[in-house]
Amino acid sequence: MPRIGVFICHCGENIGATVDCAAVAQAAGRLPGVVHAVDYKYMCSDPGQSLIKEAIREKRLTGVVVGACSPRMHEPTFRRACAEAGLNPFLCEMANLREHCSWVHEKGEVTTQKAIDLVRMLVEKVKRNRPLTPIRVPITKRALVLGGGIAGIQAALDIANAGHKVVLVERDPSIGGHMAQLSETFPTLDCSQCILTPRMVEVAQHPNITLYTYSELESLDGFIGNFRATIRKKARSVDESLCTGCGACIQKCAQKKIPSEFNAGLGRRTAIYVPFPQAVPNKPVIDRARCTYYKSGRCKLCEKACPTKAIRFDQEDELVTIDVGAVVVATGYDVKPTSFFPEYGYGEYKDVITGLQFERLASASGPTLGEIRRPSDNEVPKKIVFIACAGSRDPAKGIHYCSKICCMYTAKHAMLYSHKVHDGQAYVFYMDIRAGGKMYEEFVRRAVEEDHVRYVRGRVSRIYQKDGKLIVKGVDTLLNSRPVEVEADLVVLATAMTAQPDAEELAQKLKVSYDGDKFLNEAHPKLRPVEMNTAGIFVAGACQAPKDIPETVAQASGAASKVAGMFSRDELSREPVVAVVNRQPPPVWSTCVGCFLCETACAYQAIEREEIRGRDGSLIRTIAKVNESVCQGCGTCVALCRSKSIDLQGYTNEQVYAELLAL
Amino acid sequence: MELLRDKAKSLLKSGAVQVVIGYAAGSATDRFRPHFARSADEADRLVFGDGCRQNLAVYLLKPEVRAMGKAAVVGGPTTLRTLLQYAVENQVSDGSAVALALEDGRVEELTSFAAVEEYLAQRPHGLSEEDRAELEQHAGRSREDRWAYWSGELARCIRCYACRAACPLCYCEQCITENNQPQWVPVASDAFGNLEWNVVRAMHLAGRCVNCGSCAAACPQNIRIDLLNQVLAQEAMTQFGAEAGYSVRKEYALSVFKPDDKETFIR
Numbered sequence: 001m002p003r004i005g006v007f008i009c010h011c012g013e014n015i016g017a018t019v020d021c022a023a024v025a026q027a028a029g030r031l032p033g034v035v036h037a038v039d040y041k042y043m044c045s046d047p048g049q050s051l052i053k054e055a056i057r058e059k060r061l062t063g064v065v066v067g068a069c070s071p072r073m074h075e076p077t078f079r080r081a082c083a084e085a086g087l088n089p090f091l092c093e094m095a096n097l098r099e100h101c102s103w104v105h106e107k108g109e110v111t112t113q114k115a116i117d118l119v120r121m122l123v124e125k126v127k128r129n130r131p132l133t134p135i136r137v138p139i140t141k142r143a144l145v146l147g148g149g150i151a152g153i154q155a156a157l158d159i160a161n162a163g164h165k166v167v168l169v170e171r172d173p174s175i176g177g178h179m180a181q182l183s184e185t186f187p188t189l190d191c192s193q194c195i196l197t198p199r200m201v202e203v204a205q206h207p208n209i210t211l212y213t214y215s216e217l218e219s220l221d222g223f224i225g226n227f228r229a230t231i232r233k234k235a236r237s238v239d240e241s242l243c244t245g246c247g248a249c250i251q252k253c254a255q256k257k258i259p260s261e262f263n264a265g266l267g268r269r270t271a272i273y274v275p276f277p278q279a280v281p282n283k284p285v286i287d288r289a290r291c292t293y294y295k296s297g298r299c300k301l302c303e304k305a306c307p308t309k310a311i312r313f314d315q316e317d318e319l320v321t322i323d324v325g326a327v328v329v330a331t332g333y334d335v336k337p338t339s340f341f342p343e344y345g346y347g348e349y350k351d352v353i354t355g356l357q358f359e360r361l362a363s364a365s366g367p368t369l370g371e372i373r374r375p376s377d378n379e380v381p382k383k384i385v386f387i388a389c390a391g392s393r394d395p396a397k398g399i400h401y402c403s404k405i406c407c408m409y410t411a412k413h414a415m416l417y418s419h420k421v422h423d424g425q426a427y428v429f430y431m432d433i434r435a436g437g438k439m440y441e442e443f444v445r446r447a448v449e450e451d452h453v454r455y456v457r458g459r460v461s462r463i464y465q466k467d468g469k470l471i472v473k474g475v476d477t478l479l480n481s482r483p484v485e486v487e488a489d490l491v492v493l494a495t496a497m498t499a500q501p502d503a504e505e506l507a508q509k510l511k512v513s514y515d516g517d518k519f520l521n522e523a524h525p526k527l528r529p530v531e532m533n534t535a536g537i538f539v540a541g542a543c544q545a546p547k548d549i550p551e552t553v554a555q556a557s558g559a560a561s562k563v564a565g566m567f568s569r570d571e572l573s574r575e576p577v578v579a580v581v582n583r584q585p586p587p588v589w590s591t592c593v594g595c596f597l598c599e600t601a602c603a604y605q606a607i608e609r610e611e612i613r614g615r616d617g618s619l620i621r622t623i624a625k626v627n628e629s630v631c632q633g634c635g636t637c638v639a640l641c642r643s644k645s646i647d648l649q650g651y652t653n654e655q656v657y658a659e660l661l662a663l
Numbered sequence: 664m665e666l667l668r669d670k671a672k673s674l675l676k677s678g679a680v681q682v683v684i685g686y687a688a689g690s691a692t693d694r695f696r697p698h699f700a701r702s703a704d705e706a707d708r709l710v711f712g713d714g715c716r717q718n719l720a721v722y723l724l725k726p727e728v729r730a731m732g733k734a735a736v737v738g739g740p741t742t743l744r745t746l747l748q749y750a751v752e753n754q755v756s757d758g759s760a761v762a763l764a765l766e767d768g769r770v771e772e773l774t775s776f777a778a779v780e781e782y783l784a785q786r787p788h789g790l791s792e793e794d795r796a797e798l799e800q801h802a803g804r805s806r807e808d809r810w811a812y813w814s815g816e817l818a819r820c821i822r823c824y825a826c827r828a829a830c831p832l833c834y835c836e837q838c839i840t841e842n843n844q845p846q847w848v849p850v851a852s853d854a855f856g857n858l859e860w861n862v863v864r865a866m867h868l869a870g871r872c873v874n875c876g877s878c879a880a881a882c883p884q885n886i887r888i889d890l891l892n893q894v895l896a897q898e899a900m901t902q903f904g905a906e907a908g909y910s911v912r913k914e915y916a917l918s919v920f921k922p923d924d925k926e927t928f929i930r
Contacts, residue, residue, distance in 0.1 A: 600918045
């Protein structure tokens with residue numbers, strides 16, 4: 001006979017003010033099988049938990065129902081309390097009297113009645129609960145970091161320095177990401193490459209880090225602690241073990257006018273190239289879409305020039321499979337191109353550029369060697385206009401969010417311009433200045449007060465070309481909305497930061513969630529900012545939301561410490577809420593008929609085939625078997641199985657049915 | 664007829680199969696019954712005619728038939744489709760059964776799934792004109808009318824489960840109706856339980872049914888339960904492009920998700 005204890009929590013006023021808790025406890029006490037029922041102000045408090053523990057010992061309870069808040073809140077608390085009193089924790093269930101009842105209904109008879117109904121359902125369920133034991137899963141202590149920008153670099157270094165193996169995958173020929181493209185960084189104006197390249201070199205030299213550049217994630221299977229990643233190493237067309245990075249091939253290349261991605265289209269590169277001088281690794285790749293040989297079948301100048309015979313025209317993509325225990329996603333962001341803005345010339349005006357292009361102009365390693373010269377005629381612009389919020393915070397453009405970094409980098413740009421062009425004038429059109437951060441507001445004030453940047457609060461409606469000038473028509477909302485017109489030589493748009501174009505595809509590969517803007521979702525916006533909803537996958541940097549370098553680095557270190565924390569244990573323990581295929585005595589063996597339609601339905605590849613063999617080794621039948629360490633307990637197979645041969649532990653058909661019948 | 668018998672005899676004689684599942688004369692001139700020919704003499708009793716409608720593939724999975732050895736099964740396109748659907752559902756392995764496809768008095772021996780696929784590929788897919796017209800006629804009626812029709816029809820069901828026995832794809836060893844922990848479907852023959860049983864069966868066959876019509880033919884109450892299956896088969900076709908039993912590589916429409924699946928049913 002079941003001996004069930006029911007514990008009704010008032011949750012202070014949360015439940016107590018709406019539900020008559022004493023009446024619920026009384027009614028519960030009359031349910032068949034219930035031998036103990038009490039109510040208490042705070043069941044989760046120490047004295048509250050003691051009530052449960054004492055009752056388990058004194059009344060020899062075989063099951064516990066706590067009528068309180070959501071199991072998401074306190075199920076672990078109460079299950080632990082039960083375990084301490086010697087009751088299997090999976091014999092404890094929670095009836096959600098707060099979110100499902102008191103919070104959503106008015107005080108009254110009916111509300112109390114509903115609370116009683118909820119308790120009755122759980123009492124019926126718990127009578128059918130079976131003791132379960134947590135599943136132990138081994139951990140592969142190797143992390144996969146996707147993306148070799150500053151987020152990925154930081155995460156990889158932190159994990160590697162904690163003593164664990166890391167595989168860093170970057171799809172471009174070099175690591176470095178967007179940060180390598182920046183000139184100076186706010187609010188200190190230290191050179192971006194100067195602070196980044198030592199980290200890049202450290203990655204390349206670190207004994208715990210395996211670096212795959214020019215590579216992409218092909219697929220990810222498995223689960224926390226036991227992922228299997230397949231990585232596509234795209235053909236570089238260069239044998240990395242032979243190449244010394246001398247650059248002879250680059251000098252000889254016949255294609256010299258390919259827009260350089262690293263210089264945001266402002267500079268030119270060859271078909272065989274390293275993206276920038278400090279690239280890691282400093283080994284070129286052949287851009288097969290642009291290479292003369294791949295287009296026409298003739299050329300091979302690079303091959304002739306190479307002193308170590310490292311060119312491999314017939315190299316093929318290689319697929320590498322790696323077992324990893326955790327994944328850090330740090331795939332970064334993209335920026336809207338100027339062609340996104342019809343009102344600013346559809347990207348057709350050469351002297352309307354993006355912030356990222358301005359970074360290249362201001363950078364000493366850029367196409368103008370750090371001099372601010374406009375793309376159209378290489379002249380030094382005397383009047384320059386910066387437009388903040390180009391696309392950002394503009395629902396009409398489909399971008400509701402703030403790109404967060406533009407206020408700061410626009411101030412930095414205006415400042416750098418003033419430092420380099422002493423007789424020039426910089427204007428900034430802005431909506432609001434958002435300079436929250438250590439030394440950020442001071443930085444913007446410096447641009448205004450010391451560098452005499454003219455800040456105009458208002459938006460720019462249109463830019464058009466006239467007599468070699470760009471006419472910027474805007475409005476100054478602080479001066480009675482007076483129209484403002486500036487004849488500019490160069491216009492810089494702080495275009496919106498967006499998710500990578502293939503972010504959605506990546507999210508689907510990783511089976512992680514993403515928002516309407518295709519930014520990846522963290523598990524909890526406040527309390528779990530570096531974890532994702534899929535266990536074992538972590539997130540860092542701007543693939544999650546627009547953020548600046550300090551924030552990105554902080555999040556990357558956070559993700560790395562989560563991974564290191566996970567790797568500090570030898571095995572993981574997880575809830576035994578997994579599907580099981582029933583087994584019966586011979587000659588039935590199992591009601592599973594082995595149609596394996598569940599195999600394709602399982603999103604986690606948890607269904608395996610089990611051969612039942614007789615004593616002489618002859619095959620009796622093949623039935624489905626659930627790999628309990630892979631199963632996530634979603635129940636899809638349970639719903640699909642026609643003969644109801646699969647059941648979900650902890651939520652069996654029998655239990656759920658009993659719950660419903662009790663209603 | 665002679666062709667069929669000769670073919671059966673040669674298969675049995677050569678040892679290619681140990682049993683030929685076909686039809687023999689029944690209790691009246693227009694009635695036929697399944698016949699399991701294991702010798703030349705028994706093969707001489709094989710017949711084939713218009714009334715031979717039962718899908719004999721259903722016997723392939725029976726332990727008694729499996730115990731006889733390798734089987735050849737006689738039938739038309741729906742029997743062949745059943746064979747391929749069995750392959751999709753891991754019930755029959757390639758080369759473990761022979762199909763004797765009958766068409767206009769000719770017999771074709773198909774020994775592999777590939778041969779069956781090829782044979783079916785050359786023949787019309789989907790519902791016949793008559794069946795389609797009948798479905799459209801039903802679909803054209805109002806929701807209330809259809810509800811009244813089906814409530815009335817299913818109320819006549821006596822829960823004999825002849826449909827389940829005749830259906831080649833109802834091969835679960837323990838049917839959901841036999842499950843009483845919990846009791847999913849009430850077993851008594853009442854209007855509600857009948858509705859539940861027939862709807863559950865139709866759903867279990869959605870995307871799997873090969874429209875052989877054996878269920879309706881077996882129904883002693885002459886309820887057209889095959890119409891439910893036809894509607895769902897059409898739905899699977901329009902929603903997911905899934906046609907059961909034309910390929911062994913087909914995935915079960917209800918268990919796979921594809922990014923380009925239409926989701927017009929989500930409103």
